Amino acid sequence: MKNKQARIYGILSGFNRTEFQHDLINWFKQEQRALPWRDNQDPYRVWVSEIMLQQTKVDTVIPYFHRFIEKFPTPERLAEADEQEVLKAWEGLGYYSRARNLQNAIREVVSEYGGKVPEEADELGSLKGVGPYTKGAILSIAYDKPEPAVDGNVMRVMSRILYLEDDIAKQGTKKVFESLIREVISTEDPSSFNQGLMELGALVCTPKSPSCMLCPVQEHCRAFHEGVEQELPIKTKTKKQKRVPYAAMIVTNDEGKVLIQQRPADGLLANLWEFPMVPLADIDRNHLVHWFYGEYGIKIKQEESLDKIKHVFSHLIWELEVIPGVIEAGELDHPRARFVSLKELESYPFPVSHQKIAKHVQ
Secondary structure, eight states: OHHHHHHHHHHTTTOOHHHHHHHHHHHHHHHOOOOGGGSSOOHHHHHHHHHHHTTSOHHHHHHHHHHHHHHSOSHHHHHHSOHHHHHHHHTTSOOTHHHHHHHHHHHHHHHHHTTOOOOSHHHHHTSTTOOHHHHHHHHHHTTOOOOOOOOHHHHHHHHHHTTOOOBTTSHHHHHHHHHHHHHHSOSSOHHHHHHHHHHHHHHTSOSSSOOGGGOTTGGGOHHHHHTOGGGOSBOOOOOOOEEEEEEEEEEEOTTSOEEEEEOOSSSTTTTOEEOOEEETTTSOGGGHHHHHHHHHSEEEEEOOOOEEEEEEOSSEEEEEEEEEEEEEEEOOOOTTEEEEOHHHHTTSOOOHHHHHHHTTOO
C-alpha cells in the first residue's frame, strides 16, 4: 500500500491540481451540452442516465432517457413495473442486463431506503449493478461528494494529462486512476469536476485526433507537451470475436401468427424474445426441417432465404440467415415458445438483431 501511495504522489509531483480544477470546471460550466439528465441533480435521473450511457452514445441515449423517465418517473414506478415492460422500454439499447440490474437495485432502494437513493458509498455500492463508476457518478453528480467516477473516457483523458503508460485494458489500472482522481478531484465542486472530465473526453480529448488546440487544460497536459497525445492511452487488443452462424426462422401458422420464443432467464439477452434460431455450426442446412421438428414438434416447409444479418457483440458475432417457413403438420411443443399475431408481436421486447428480422414478417 505504501508503494502504491508513493507512486501516486510521484505521478502528481509538480502537477498543479488547483489550477487544473479551476480550468476544467470553468470550461465545463461554459461549454457543457444541454442534456436532459442535467436539468437537475435528482439521483434517480442521474442513475438512469449513467446506466444508459454505458457502452452507448449520448445521441442514442437521449430519446430513450426521455421515454424511460416519462414511463417510470420515480423509483417507485420502476420498482413496481413488470420486467417485460422495462425490457420493452430498453429495447434497442442493448446490454439488457443493465436494465434488469437497474430495476432490481431500484426495488431494493424502495424496500430498504424508502425510495431515496442512498448517499452513503457503502450502501450505494452494495446495490446490484452499481459498480465503482456508477457509484462515483451518482455520489459526485447528485450528492456533490468527492468520489472518483473512472471509465474508459476518464482513463484516456488522465493518461494524456499525466502522461501515464499503464495499460488501461488491465483491471488493476482502473484502481490506479481511481486513486489519482481521489487526489485531484475538486472538493468544492466534485459534480462539475467529474462531469467536466467526461465532457472533455467526449468533445475534445477524443480517442483519435484529439482537439488539443481547443483543450481548456492543454497547459496541464504532459502528453501534449511531449507530443505523444496520439500514442496514449496504452491499450492491449482484446481477443478476436467468435463467429456463430444461425438460421433465424420466421415460422407462421395457418392463422397468420408467427412463432417466437423467450430466451432463458440467465445468460446473453436473458428473458428477451426472439425468432427460433437453428445453430448452423451444429446442424446441416439440409437437416434444418428435421431439427425443427425435434425441437418444436412442428413439421415445416422451408422456403427461400430472405436476408442475412450480422450482429456484433463484444465477444462474438451472430451471422443470421433469415429463412421463412410454413407449418405442414404437428402441434407446438416447446416450453418457452408461442404463436402471436402481428399486433401482439409489437408488445414483446426483442434484441436489435431480431427487430431487424421482424421487418420481414408479413
